[in-house]
Amino acid sequence: MKNALRLYTTFIPTRVLPWIMLLIYPAIAVLLSISIGGGYLATEFLMITIVYILENLFSLVMFREFESKEPVRFEYMHSSERGMRLFANVIKMDTARRFIIVILVFMLPVLLYNGLHMGGAAGITLEIDGEEAISVISPMYNLLLSFAMLSVLELIGYIIKRIRSATVIVLVLFMGYGIMMAAGMMMFGIPEKLLLASVVLAALIYLLIVILISKAVMKHEKEKFYDGMEERGV
Secondary structure (H helix, E strand, C coil): CHHHHHHHHCCCCCCHHHHHHHHHHHHHHHHHHHHCCCCEHHHHHHHHHHHHHHHHHHHHHHHHHHHCCCCCCCHHHHCCHHHHHHHHHHHHHHHHHHHHHHHHHHHHHHHHHHCCCCCCCCCEEEEECCEEEEEECCHHHHHHHHHHHHHHHHHHHHHHHCCCCHHHHHHHHHHHHHHHHHHHHHHCCCCHHHHHHHHHHHHHHHHHHHHHHHHHHHHHHHHHHHHHHHHHCC
16 A cells, blocks of 8 residues: 555646645645535535635646657656556546545535435425525435546546646536536436436446546556557567
8 A cells, every 4th residue: 555655646747736635635635625615505506616626637637648659757667567557556546546536525524414314315404484495405416426536536537637638628627517516406406216326327327437547547558668668669
């Protein structure tokens, strides 16, 4: 684990950024979500915006070289098959980091606020002076939101790594943000009886996306690895 973390941080270009990505950003995001009222719709959409922007910035900073014909970051990663396996571990660790942070940001606050049993699977509507005032979201909806967020982050992150044009990157980022916000609003209208099935389906879709993107990234890097061997006459 220690070696994997050390290898992962070598792909982060500055000494300060690892502390921001792995400690400061997750801590602030979780504390902010809790402090402004975990479980409220406004909180969910605010955190979607913050996490979406920061995660895509991190993706661009770390793995921007995917589209280039040169090996990513370090030559030794392409010097042998072992180097490629190490690179695969870096991809897995980046995916795991993103998964843990998103789950913590969207699940921990609502669990603390609602409690493990409050409201069951459905959302809760508070009433003030006889009028519906604030909708409190249940953990199941947040879990569904988490998997949707992770899927969008993986897809958009992969796409922007492969694009050279800054203008196109911005357009893709806005498109992904719009899709995520629209999905977030629509999923809270899912009936209670379909909620569990929706969560399972979202989890399976996320897993499929992760597998396909990981294979695509490794295929791209292996092609560069073998091209480099041919150029060196190996």
